[in-house]
Amino acid sequence: MAIIAFEPNTFYDLTVTCHVTGCRNNGRIWGCGQVYSNLDGTPDVTDGRCGQPIEILTALKTDPQPSVS
Ligand SMILES: [Zn+2]
Secondary structure, three states, X not given: OOOOOOOOOOEEEEEEEEOOOOOOOEOOXXXXXXXXXXXXXXXXXXXXXXXXXXXXXXXXXXXXXXXXX
């Protein structure tokens, strides 16, 4: 898995993939927009289909950052 340094408290647009055998998203690559990196800079991303952590392939800071209200 690529090591990506996330800044804390930041939104990222991610490209992700799932490696869970039997999951319908296995091997699929999809975009995941405006994922919050949390206070410690470790975004919590799981596959909505299998509920397992997904691999983050690329990460770009969301531009502009969404306003948090
Ligand atoms: Zn999956």
